[in-house]
Amino acid sequence: MAKDEKPTRKTIKAALEMNKIMSHYFYEMDNAVKTGCKKIAWCSSVGPAEILRGMDFLVYFPENHGAMLGATRMSTELIPYANARGYSPDICSYLTSDIGAYIKGLTPLSRAYKGIEKVPRPDVLVCNTNQCRDVQDWFSWYSKELNVPLLAVNTHRGIKDVNEFHIESVAEQLKALIEPLEKISGKRFNADDLKRSVALSRECSDLWKKVLDIASAVPSPITFFDGAIHMAPAVVLRGTQQAVDYYKLLYAELSERIKNKQGSLDNERFRIYWEGMPVWGRLRDHSEMFAGLNTNVLASTYCNSWVFTDFDPEDPFASMARAYTKLFITRSDDAKEEYIKQMMEYYKVSGIIYHDAKTCPHNTNCRYGMPQRLEKLTKIPYLVINGDLNDLRCLSDDQTRTNIEAFIEQLEENK
Numbered sequence: 001m002a003k004d005e006k007p008t009r010k011t012i013k014a015a016l017e018m019n020k021i022m023s024h025y026f027y028e029m030d031n032a033v034k035t036g037c038k039k040i041a042w043c044s045s046v047g048p049a050e051i052l053r054g055m056d057f058l059v060y061f062p063e064n065h066g067a068m069l070g071a072t073r074m075s076t077e078l079i080p081y082a083n084a085r086g087y088s089p090d091i092c093s094y095l096t097s098d099i100g101a102y103i104k105g106l107t108p109l110s111r112a113y114k115g116i117e118k119v120p121r122p123d124v125l126v127c128n129t130n131q132c133r134d135v136q137d138w139f140s141w142y143s144k145e146l147n148v149p150l151l152a153v154n155t156h157r158g159i160k161d162v163n164e165f166h167i168e169s170v171a172e173q174l175k176a177l178i179e180p181l182e183k184i185s186g187k188r189f190n191a192d193d194l195k196r197s198v199a200l201s202r203e204c205s206d207l208w209k210k211v212l213d214i215a216s217a218v219p220s221p222i223t224f225f226d227g228a229i230h231m232a233p234a235v236v237l238r239g240t241q242q243a244v245d246y247y248k249l250l251y252a253e254l255s256e257r258i259k260n261k262q263g264s265l266d267n268e269r270f271r272i273y274w275e276g277m278p279v280w281g282r283l284r285d286h287s288e289m290f291a292g293l294n295t296n297v298l299a300s301t302y303c304n305s306w307v308f309t310d311f312d313p314e315d316p317f318a319s320m321a322r323a324y325t326k327l328f329i330t331r332s333d334d335a336k337e338e339y340i341k342q343m344m345e346y347y348k349v350s351g352i353i354y355h356d357a358k359t360c361p362h363n364t365n366c367r368y369g370m371p372q373r374l375e376k377l378t379k380i381p382y383l384v385i386n387g388d389l390n391d392l393r394c395l396s397d398d399q400t401r402t403n404i405e406a407f408i409e410q411l412e413e414n415k
């Protein structure tokens with residue numbers, strides 16, 4: 001490598017196919033709104049998308065839109081418009097970014113996809129509170145603003161061990177969605193269609209897990225920053241053949257890298273686990289910074305949030321309830337610590353970085369002593385960085401870089 005060249009992560013060729021898939025996804029919904037050929041359901045990202053797809057809804061995810069607002073750096077200017085409507089600057093910046101964008105009539109979709117002027121108007125809103133209360137407040141705002149029905153599933157939180165009581169409770173709520181969705185869609189529920197949707201979601205989930213697990217190879221053929229981008233089909237196209245086909249393609253490409261002993265970085269000296277949300281507006285900057293330090297941030301709890309190994313098409317309601325209740329974010333600190341410990345061992349990491357996201361306490365796990373407890377248990381050093389998923393006013397780029405460089409120096413000394 002020439003002296004003036006900076007180390008970078010290798011480009012994933014499958015991204016071109018993912019871009020085509022995502023383009024088709026958004027254009028299909030835009031066309032459905034304009035022609036009325038299909039109903040649109042808005043769904044929380046870890047919600048019952050399988051039921052909606054099984055009933056022939058096209059499914060839109062406001063959280064995905066929130067991430068797009070963050071990645072395009074539109075959020076910081078839009079958040080104050082939601083604040084002016086009474087939504088605190090301290091709550092989820094996905095929520096405040098998205099509502100601010102609606103108020104101003106802006107969307108990154110119109111920049112990325114010619115002819116799309118706004119997000120698709122919903123016929124129904126469906127959310128699951130397994131992530132946080134903010135999701136329900138967010139969807140409630142749109143329900144009142146657009147005069148659209150809201151259906152909610154309330155999931156237990158702070159759980160150490162998921163038991164049958166939890167499963168039965170959520171499964172009954174999922175079943176209760178069917179009757180109102182039939183009225184909205186104008187179509188009768190078909191159990192075989194749901195089974196097919198759950199089967200495709202399970203296949204997508206298994207393939208996505210294989211993609212993430214492949215980062216355990218040394219050197220790793222993928223980074224966390226790649227994962228944050230390539231998780232899109234697992235989020236918005238779960239339950240479709242397109243998502244399944246895409247992850248087969250992606251896994252084949254990454255497997256070829258392993259066969260050829262190619263890492264995502266040319267010189268992987270350190271391996272880092274990222275705990276918490278991405279800083280969407282700094283995804284590329286952080287990727288380049290770590291690559292320049294010959295450090296691969298290669299795995300995260302966040303990307304694993306769309307791994308649902310409990311899906312079973314032969315028992316769809318109970319298996320969906322189990323999968324959506326066993327989600328990392330719903331669990332107690334004891335369960336979370338055990339999970340992170342296993343991940344650090346599996347991925348053979350040198351250190352762990354916790355992102356203390358100002359507006360996302362539910363996906364922030366460094367505020368109650370967890371880093372200290374895990375370091376004592378594993379002897380793996382940690383760093384906490386302050387920031388946010390979308391609100392760039394909550395981070396200092398200079399301080400982040402200084403702290404990360406010092407952390408890598410510490411790892412160098414330990415090595």
